[in-house]
Structures are given as structure tokens and as C-alpha cells.
Amino acid sequence: MKYTPNPSSVVDEMLQTIGCSSLDDLFADIHEELKVKDRLNLSSGMGEMEVRNQLKYLAGCNIDTENYPCFLGAGAYDHYIPAALEQLLLRSEFYTAYTPYQPEISQGILQSIFEYQTMICKLTGLDVSNASMYDGGSSLAEACSLACANSKNKNKVVISDTVHPEYLDILKAYALSGHMEIVVVPGQDGHSDIDAMVKAIDNETACAVIQQPNFYGILEDPTAVEKAIHENKGMFIMSVEPLSLALLKSPAEWGADIAVGEGQSLGINLSFGGPYLGFMAANKALMRKIPGRIVGQTTDLDGKRAFVLTLQAREQHIRREKAASNICSNQALCALASSMYLSLVGDQGLKDIATRCHHLALYARQEFEKAGMELKYKQPVFNEFALKVNNPVNANRILLENGIIGGYELDDALLLAFTEKRTRAEIDQLVAVLGGIK
Amino acid sequence: MNIPENLLYTDEHEWISVDGDTGRIGITDYAQHHLGDIVFVELPEVGESFAMRDAVGVIESVKAVVSLYTPASGTILEVNEELEDSPELLNEAPYDSWIAAIKLGDKNDLNKLMNAEAYAAFCQNLED
Amino acid sequence: MPKLIFEKHVNNSNPFTLPTCDIPLPELSETIPAQFLRNESIALPELSEVEAVRHFTELSTRAYGVDSGFYPLGSCTMKYNPKINEWAARLPGFAGLHPYQSEDTVQGALQLYYEMQEMLAEIVGMDAFSLQPAAGAHGEMTGIMMIKAYHQYRKDYKRTKIMVPDSAHGTNPATANVIGYEVIEIKSNERGLVDLEDLRTKMNDEVAGLMLTNPNTLGLFEEDIQEIAAIVHDGGGLLYYDGANLNGILGVARPGDMGFDVVHVNLHKTFSTPHGGGGPGSGPVGVKSTLIDFLPKPVVVKKGDTYGFNYNLPLSIGKVKNFYGNFGVIIKAYTYIKSLGAEGLKEAGQHAVLNANYLRHQLRDDFNIPIDRLCKHEFVLNSKKQSDYGVTTLDIAKRLIDYGYHPPTIYFPLIINEAMMIEPTETESKERLDEFVDVMKAIARESAQETEKVLNAPQNAVIKRVDEVTAARKPIVKWEAP
Numbered sequence A: 001m002k003y004t005p006n007p008s009s010v011v012d013e014m015l016q017t018i019g020c021s022s023l024d025d026l027f028a029d030i031h032e033e034l035k036v037k038d039r040l041n042l043s044s045g046m047g048e049m050e051v052r053n054q055l056k057y058l059a060g061c062n063i064d065t066e067n068y069p070c071f072l073g074a075g076a077y078d079h080y081i082p083a084a085l086e087q088l089l090l091r092s093e094f095y096t097a098y099t100p101y102q103p104e105i106s107q108g109i110l111q112s113i114f115e116y117q118t119m120i121c122k123l124t125g126l127d128v129s130n131a132s133m134y135d136g137g138s139s140l141a142e143a144c145s146l147a148c149a150n151s152k153n154k155n156k157v158v159i160s161d162t163v164h165p166e167y168l169d170i171l172k173a174y175a176l177s178g179h180m181e182i183v184v185v186p187g188q189d190g191h192s193d194i195d196a197m198v199k200a201i202d203n204e205t206a207c208a209v210i211q212q213p214n215f216y217g218i219l220e221d222p223t224a225v226e227k228a229i230h231e232n233k234g235m236f237i238m239s240v241e242p243l244s245l246a247l248l249k250s251p252a253e254w255g256a257d258i259a260v261g262e263g264q265s266l267g268i269n270l271s272f273g274g275p276y277l278g279f280m281a282a283n284k285a286l287m288r289k290i291p292g293r294i295v296g297q298t299t300d301l302d303g304k305r306a307f308v309l310t311l312q313a314r315e316q317h318i319r320r321e322k323a324a325s326n327i328c329s330n331q332a333l334c335a336l337a338s339s340m341y342l343s344l345v346g347d348q349g350l351k352d353i354a355t356r357c358h359h360l361a362l363y364a365r366q367e368f369e370k371a372g373m374e375l376k377y378k379q380p381v382f383n384e385f386a387l388k389v390n391n392p393v394n395a396n397r398i399l400l401e402n403g404i405i406g407g408y409e410l411d412d413a414l415l416l417a418f419t420e421k422r423t424r425a426e427i428d429q430l431v432a433v434l435g436g437i438k
Numbered sequence B: 001m002n003i004p005e006n007l008l009y010t011d012e013h014e015w016i017s018v019d020g021d022t023g024r025i026g027i028t029d030y031a032q033h034h035l036g037d038i039v040f041v042e043l044p045e046v047g048e049s050f051a052m053r054d055a056v057g058v059i060e061s062v063k064a065v066v067s068l069y070t071p072a073s074g075t076i077l078e079v080n081e082e083l084e085d086s087p088e089l090l091n092e093a094p095y096d097s098w099i100a101a102i103k104l105g106d107k108n109d110l111n112k113l114m115n116a117e118a119y120a121a122f123c124q125n126l127e128d
Numbered sequence C: 001m002p003k004l005i006f007e008k009h010v011n012n013s014n015p016f017t018l019p020t021c022d023i024p025l026p027e028l029s030e031t032i033p034a035q036f037l038r039n040e041s042i043a044l045p046e047l048s049e050v051e052a053v054r055h056f057t058e059l060s061t062r063a064y065g066v067d068s069g070f071y072p073l074g075s076c077t078m079k080y081n082p083k084i085n086e087w088a089a090r091l092p093g094f095a096g097l098h099p100y101q102s103e104d105t106v107q108g109a110l111q112l113y114y115e116m117q118e119m120l121a122e123i124v125g126m127d128a129f130s131l132q133p134a135a136g137a138h139g140e141m142t143g144i145m146m147i148k149a150y151h152q153y154r155k156d157y158k159r160t161k162i163m164v165p166d167s168a169h170g171t172n173p174a175t176a177n178v179i180g181y182e183v184i185e186i187k188s189n190e191r192g193l194v195d196l197e198d199l200r201t202k203m204n205d206e207v208a209g210l211m212l213t214n215p216n217t218l219g220l221f222e223e224d225i226q227e228i229a230a231i232v233h234d235g236g237g238l239l240y241y242d243g244a245n246l247n248g249i250l251g252v253a254r255p256g257d258m259g260f261d262v263v264h265v266n267l268h269k270t271f272s273t274p275h276g277g278g279g280p281g282s283g284p285v286g287v288k289s290t291l292i293d294f295l296p297k298p299v300v301v302k303k304g305d306t307y308g309f310n311y312n313l314p315l316s317i318g319k320v321k322n323f324y325g326n327f328g329v330i331i332k333a334y335t336y337i338k339s340l341g342a343e344g345l346k347e348a349g350q351h352a353v354l355n356a357n358y359l360r361h362q363l364r365d366d367f368n369i370p371i372d373r374l375c376k377h378e379f380v381l382n383s384k385k386q387s388d389y390g391v392t393t394l395d396i397a398k399r400l401i402d403y404g405y406h407p408p409t410i411y412f413p414l415i416i417n418e419a420m421m422i423e424p425t426e427t428e429s430k431e432r433l434d435e436f437v438d439v440m441k442a443i444a445r446e447s448a449q450e451t452e453k454v455l456n457a458p459q460n461a462v463i464k465r466v467d468e469v470t471a472a473r474k475p476i477v478k479w480e481a482p
């Protein structure tokens, strides 16, 4: 299969026009010894039907959440995606466009980003959102990096280890810059050790970080951390699950300066981990500091409302070696998917979905306890909790034999997540299977 | 191009006016012209101390960003908060719109700056 | 003027309904302590489904993609995005995989991932790949992290600088800064290539490496690449390849053979995955064996007939992204590489270069081309000939919109005054290119004779030029309820 429209006769004609005798002439500026001899060591091309079969074969080697009920969460959730969203995302004016650098020909994309920014502000309660980041983890790392860069003599990041472990790994990698000192405060009994965090915060601390709900699904009360970090003139950063915000206190209500998180729950396919949606919102004071693109509202020459990429002096293409972030391409189409999602489910729908997830999790907790099983932690949760099992790997294997994708394996427990797609029957079966092996 | 006689200049297009121990700093007509429409000025904090040529602030236009380097060492006494809401003043009246007032640390710094005549020649050179 | 979605809100109009479910439904106040519950309402808009669908459909009519027409956006490689790629990425067997499923349940995905690592290594001549980075700039960051980790491992702590040519894309110097390096700028010579003298003078034992794009941002092949590599390597530095311009040598030459130690490729440029109006992309990084130990974890390995993750990489820089990268994008690029095969990839590279040189040739009488010689996949012209009439590159770009084109990249690279960077890609036919040439010639003519038309462009777009100054001075970055 090829996608080059010019047949060889036309190629010859074009070569002649520019005074070349062969395609090879076009590469006369490359030393012969640098050229690929003969051809790349790859298979030959395939027609569309052949490629289709190959991809179908590979997809068929997997067990997927479309056909198996899935209780895995841990940062990626099997939520329902409305049919209208899937169709709309296939509008190729959206997905085959580049970044909206030219506002006059990109108003649709710019407006969609402006609407996305507004929705993220509404969810988080904060004043300004960027147009998206790569994912939840890199978004958190960028937020910490921003906090450190924003103050001359603060470079410490105090973070609870109840944050997603991969987010911590990413943060540590970003800290290779030498601009951040990461202080990980061990949690206790499944939640942040708030006293220890408060003690770890001093006047060199640029920010303190809490995830809500935390990695184990538990609700954290960060009040004391927020107070301590603000007393020390640092920033309070929260990593939040956007769907949970339909029910739970917003980052703004907790006093956060920056909110970040993973937006995959809002209408984005699981896709084996990506592409997802990092979001970042901040209070007004940080408007000219946060990384990434931002769309602003303005007017055109006729005074009509118009949208445009703005505050660009923050960004790499202008600030270059002084830029605090290097992000260029982001996850725009995923951001669009999330605003389509929020528009299609609406205000009440989002609350209903979040409430259903919560209720299903509570029902499962209750049924597990009835079946004589033990929860690893007892604190309030949103839609995810850890259930004690003797051998998590084995438990997952048996679940799979029963047609169920089990939970995230902790040392002595399975972390189980509940979305609105799960049914009572599926949960009853989950309880029956796990209750049978304990 | 407007280059007032009573000021001293840097090769980064800042000016300073001196009154006793106090200097007021801003950017020149040449600077504002080349930056284009200025959209934001990041001011230093009062009480901060800087060495000569330290970056004390940032000036952003739509398509460019530059640091503001202090022409002389010293401690910030006052900043022009009006610029926070009206950065366009730097375009409209660059020499009336001081950015920060500084308590001069070492008056010898001033000897290293250009007078109006030297600065005019310097700009002429850049244009050629 | 279309309304914002918030302005279309109608109370209780949203039809969303959950399935029935007979489990206990306690009040939230009984199950979540009050201090955790939200007080302020979110106030998302409520619309009927048809109105929501029309809203986004209308937005799409006010956007322009590769499917809409010619998109010669330099440095962005806006080639056609084959539809079979989209189909493949949406297969439930891929789109429905949770990243934490056990390896035995995702063998197909892991095989695809593994093969992709191998194919990319072959295409760019490197020894190993990580598919984790989410975009080009993220790949740069990952690569520079590895360079830093490499020097630190060797206890070579004095290397605190990274060299970047003055023609480089902004992400290069920004990346170096973000990873804690001081940036040393290398001059370009009058041929638009790295100035070897300047490079020699600046290379020393404080330099960790050089970041280079080849073909460079002027679309020119860095002919002295072997000497450049020798200068950097002899000085103890490493060479980073920004793969944004790989399309210009695809299948013909490989960065690995030129001496680069670490590369990123942009699947959303060279390998035909759509850009999504800003992303998602994917920026896999490849390394020579010297840097393999520092790759982000996990990498996918093949053990006998099965595939699995290897997390046991003690020197790894760790992770740069959740899970394993933008898998959905990787599927599309995989489909593309499989479709084209070895010959097809080479032909894509050749035709991309042919199309660029053809346009350069056809436009050179009407526009100034500062460095007018054999280019690769793109070239840079400017508005010098039109400047006598007060016409700038921005004006020309805006006038192109009136003619129904997406304008080329403008004002980049910075080393060319009033730059307009044109990259046609291989998926444009001669007829399309000829039409574009006619339009550009018409604009050249208008610039001289009907200047106002150009200065006031666009007239045919949904809006006129916008007030960017007020947007940045008094930012309005979200909708506020009246």
C-alpha cells in the first residue's frame, strides 16, 4: 500500500522540471557511505486487506475490557464512552489538524480548547487551565517543577507516597534536572501521614503534594498540609481524579494552588495506557507561569468574538533556553474528547455516574465483608479499595479463568475499582470467586 | 528615536535616571519599538538586592520576551505597580514609565554606562 | 457567531441515563464524611444529544485538517493520515486493554510494541528503542535525561552545557534548560549549516552533547555531519538527533549511521499518525548500545515465543510517562510501517524531497529563497521581494487562507528574517502542488498590484485577523456565567 499519489511518469516530469535525472540526484548532498545500502531490513509493504488481517490477528491475541468485566483501576478506568463521542471524534477536521497556530482557519479547534479550559476550571474550581499535558504523571511533575522554578530559594517537593507510584517515578526522573529535591513521606494505614508531612515542610519547601482519592482509593484530609505549606509560602498541589470531583470537594475548596490529574475517565479509551489526558489548572497568580498552551478570548478586526493561542511568551518557541517547560504538542484530541464527554453526560449525568461508581464500590465492600473477607483499609473511599487476599497473583489468575479481569496486585491485597459499567451480577460473581479462594 | 540627554543607558536598552542615592530604571524607546506591543511586565520585589546587570524583571510582548537587567547594583525601593495593569505605558511613554526605583549600591557602576550621545551612536550602529 | 456550549445550556435537557441497578443506594451524607463533599456546584452545561452533536459538528466546520486540503506546515510533516490506521487503533482488542492487565492477556499488544521497537531501530539505525515519550519534546527530554545519566554514571560531573544550533526549534534549548543544562548556541554559516569553526571553539570538556536536527530546520542536509560527530565525540560529548525532520531522509539515510547516539522520532510526523489539533503525538527514543542501560522502564522483551515487560533496569532514568506511552498512536504508526514496507518508506522519503524541490523551483522567481539549493523535505522562503509593497510574511500567510489553504509555518527558523517554511510532504499530487504555485504567484502579483487585498486578508475566513495584544494583556481564558 502506498499513499504517494504521483505515478512514475509524473515523477519523471517533475524531476525534469527541476533538472534532475533521477530520484537519487535529490540526495546528492548525502555522503555515499551514509546511505542505506539496498533497502531497510523490513518486510515488504502490504495491501490494506493484508494489513487489516495482521492487525486483527494481533488485537485478537488480547483479552479486552469490551468482552470481560474489568475491576482494574489504579489510575486508568473502564468507564462508558457515549456513542456520539466516538462518532464526533472521527470528524477529520479535528483529528487531522495541527495545532491552531492560525486563528482564522482554526476557530473551531480554538473554541473547543477554550470550552475545555472552562470545564477544567469548573471541575477544579480554579481560575486557569492550560490546553492539556501529556498525562497525569507528567502533569504532576510539571506542576512541581513550576513550584520550584517560581521561587528563588525553594526547591523541596514534599510528597506523600500514597500518590500513584508511577507518578512518583516520573517526578523523580524529572528531578534529574537538579532543580527539585524530592522528599517522599511514607504513608500509614493506606493514607498520607499528615503529621509527618507537616513536619517535613519548611521554608525551603516549594510545594506539598497530595493525591485525592489516593492510590489506594482512600479519601485524604489535607487540611493541615495546606495550612503548613501556605504558612511557609509554598504551593499546595493536588492530583485529583476528575470524575470524583462531581462529588468530592474541589481542589480550590481544599485551598490548592495547582490541580493536576489524569483525565482518562472522561471519555477516553483505555488503549493500554495511552493516549490519555493530563490536565493542569491553577489560581490566577500563576496564569503567566503555567506550562503549555492556553487559548484566550479576544475579538477580530470587526469586533466579533474570536479565540487565539495566548500568553505565548511563557512557551518554548519564544522563551527558548529560558523556558520553564519544553512542552509543545500536547493531547488536544483527548482534551476535546473530555469536553465532548462532559457535554454529553451533562452536570447531573456526571454526578449520577460518580454516585453509581461509589455505590457499586460500597456494595462490593459490603458483600466482601458478608463473605467473610477483609478490607485492607477501612477509611472512606470513592470507587476503589484494597481487598486482602493471600496470593493476589493467584487470585487474579482464577478470576481470569472465570472470565473476569481482576484487580491491581498489591503485596497482600487486590486493589479493585468500580465503574458505572459494572453490574450487580458481575460484582456478585467477583465476590463468589474471591470468596471461594480467600 | 527619542533619547533624552539626562539619562544613562546600557547596551541592553535600559535607562537609569539618578537622583542622589536613588536610581529609577526603565526601557528605552528603541527597546519598546523592537519589542512591539508590550503585554506584561514582571516586577521585582521591594527589598530585593541585585548586582549590576542582574535580571530584575521580565518584559513580554506578544511574540517576544526579554529580561530587564538593572543598570546598577542596589536594593529595590519601589516598583511601578501601574505597569501591572497597563503595560502599554512602556510603549506609549517609555521614559515616563519607570519600572523600578533602586537604592544605588555602588555609584561607580554608573561610570560604566553610556550617555545619550554614546547610546545614540550604539543604536545607529545596530540599525546599520 | 457560534455560541459557546455553555451558552446553549437548557435546564434538565440532558438525556443521559444510567442502567437500572438494584443495589442499596444510600445517601452520600451517610457514606462520605461531610468534610470531603463538594459544596460548590460544577455547573456543566446541559444539552440534548442532538444539540451537543450539532455543537461539535459546527466547531469541526470551523477547523481545517489534512483531509480538508493542502497543509504545507513546515517542520510538521502534515502528510495524509491513512484511514486504516484509525480503524486499527479502535479495535476493541487494542482500545479496550487496561494497562495493568497481566502479560499473558495482552500478548498481541506486546508483540506489536516489540516489533515497533525493532522496526524503528532499523529505520533510524539505533540499537534499542523506548516508545514511552508522548511527543517530540518529551522524547528530547528523555534523551537529554539519558545523556545526563550517562555522564553522571561516569562521574563526569563537569559537563554542564548542551550545544544547540541557532536554527534549532525552541524545544531543543528549552529541553536542555529543563534538564538543568546551560545552553550554548552554535552559529550557522552562510550555507545554512552548522559552522564547524564555531562548533570546534565551543566544544570542550564542559559540554555534555549537541542537539541537532538533520535535515536541519532550513530543510538542508548537514553535509558535514560526520565531522560534526567527530568533533563532539572527540570532546567526550554525545549527539542528540531531533527526528522532526526524518521524513527528508526516510529510507535513504539513517541518523545512527551518521554518528548520533540518541534520537527521537515523531510518529505524528514521519509515520502518518494524525496530530489531533495539537496532539496526541508519540516521540519514541532510540539509543546506541552505550545508552541502552539508561532507557526508561519498562522495555518490552521477547522470551521465546512470548512477550513481556522488563522492569529490571537498575541504571534506567525511571519513567517519563504513565504506563508505556501513547499506545493508540503507536498502533497507527505500526500499521503505516507495515503498509508501506521497506520500499514504501523509501519512496515516501524520496517523493517528499521531490515535492519540496519542485515547489522551491516553481516559486523561486516570485519569492526570495535565502538559501536556494537542493533541499530535503522542506525549504524556507521569505517576503523580501514583497516587502517593498509593505507586505510581510504574515500577510502572505493570511492571504493563503482566503484561497483555501492552510498557511505554511511562519517566522521559524529564527535565523531567516520573515521566514516562511514550506513542507509539502509526499502525499500531495503534482496537480495540488501546481495549484498552490498558481496561488502563491497570484499573491505575489497581488502584493505588487492589489496590495490592500493582501494586507487585509483574510476576508473569506470565518473571522478577520484577531487582536492578540488585548488577548495577552487582559487575558480571558475561560467562560464566565453572565
Ligand SMILES: Cc1ncc(COP(=O)(O)O)c(C=O)c1O
Binding pocket: A327, A328, A329, C075, C076, C135, C136, C137, C138, C169, C171, C172, C213, C217, C242, C244, C245, C266, C281, C283
Ligand atoms: C524541529 C522540531 N523539533 C521538535 C519539535 C517538537 O515536537 P512535539 O511538538 O512533538 O513535541 C518540533 C515540532 O514542531 C519540531 O518541528
